[in-house]
Amino acid sequence: KQEVTQIPAALSVPEGENLVLNCSFTDSAIYNLQWFRQDPGKGLTSLLLIQSSQREQTSGRLNASLDKSSGRSTLYIAASQPGDSATYLCALDNTDKLIFGTGTRLQVFP
Amino acid sequence: EAGVVQSPRYKIIEKKQPVAFWCNPISGHNTLYWYLQNLGQGPELLIRYENEEAVDDSQLPKDRFSAERLKGVDSTLKIQPAELGDSAVYLCASSPGGQPDTQYFGPGTRLTVL
Numbered sequence: 001k002q003e004v005t006q007i008p009a010a011l012s013v014p015e016g017e018n019l020v021l022n023c024s025f026t027d028s029a030i031y032n033l034q035w036f037r038q039d040p041g042k043g044l045t046s047l048l049l050i051q052s053s054q055r056e057q058t059s060g061r062l063n064a065s066l067d068k069s070s071g072r073s074t075l076y077i078a079a080s081q082p083g084d085s086a087t088y089l090c091a092l093d094n095t096d097k098l099i100f101g102t103g104t105r106l107q108v109f110p
Numbered sequence: 111e112a113g114v115v116q117s118p119r120y121k122i123i124e125k126k127q128p129v130a131f132w133c134n135p136i137s138g139h140n141t142l143y144w145y146l147q148n149l150g151q152g153p154e155l156l157i158r159y160e161n162e163e164a165v166d167d168s169q170l171p172k173d174r175f176s177a178e179r180l181k182g183v184d185s186t187l188k189i190q191p192a193e194l195g196d197s198a199v200y201l202c203a204s205s206p207g208g209q210p211d212t213q214y215f216g217p218g219t220r221l222t223v224l
Contacts, residue, residue: 036215043201044153049212091152097158100153102150
């Protein structure tokens with residue numbers, strides 16, 4: 001059974017810092033890995049999707065990497081801003097089912 | 111383009127009462143998902159539809175939960191009777207299909223069972 005773990009569970013940083021969120025998984029037989037953002041009281045917004053044949057994806061200040069052999073993915077946020085404050089979830093897609101981690105709650109303070 | 115619409119946004123009921131949630135997916139999306147999200151946890155899939163057909167309902171507690179997607183568009187998720195442990199956020203998502211297939215989520219319905 002696929003298990004997805006995210007570390008840290010919560011993170012509070014000052015504005016401008018570069019930060020890394022971690023996601024680890026137990027079964028490397030995946031199609032894709034996605035990173036989502038969830039704001040309080042709202043649904044999830046897809047940030048980046050990495051196909052299993054890819055090693056990384058970039059969008060603006062976000063960069064996500066995937067290492068299937070070690071069962072790890074990282075989400076790198078450059079020059080963090082207060083507007084980045086949210087919960088970040090990674091999700092593995094194998095056989096049309098998304099399996100989510102528990103998330104990292106990020107707070108960026110001015 | 112409108113996103114995934116869910117209603118109601120919030121619902122408070124007494125235990126043992128029935129409750130229903132409604133979802134309207136993005137136009138043209140054949141795949142629809144219902145997820146359960148407990149506080150501090152990631153969403154967990156309850157059921158997945160391909161058009162009108164429920165293709166994965168293995169995680170749906172069928173003794174009290176039911177779902178339907180008539181005409182392959184809107185969907186309703188029902189709980190009868192509700193229990194205290196059902197308090198959670200119920201998320202609906204839809205996707206257009208193909209690979210890679212990105213899911214688009216609605217805002218969710220926050221259920222509180224007293």
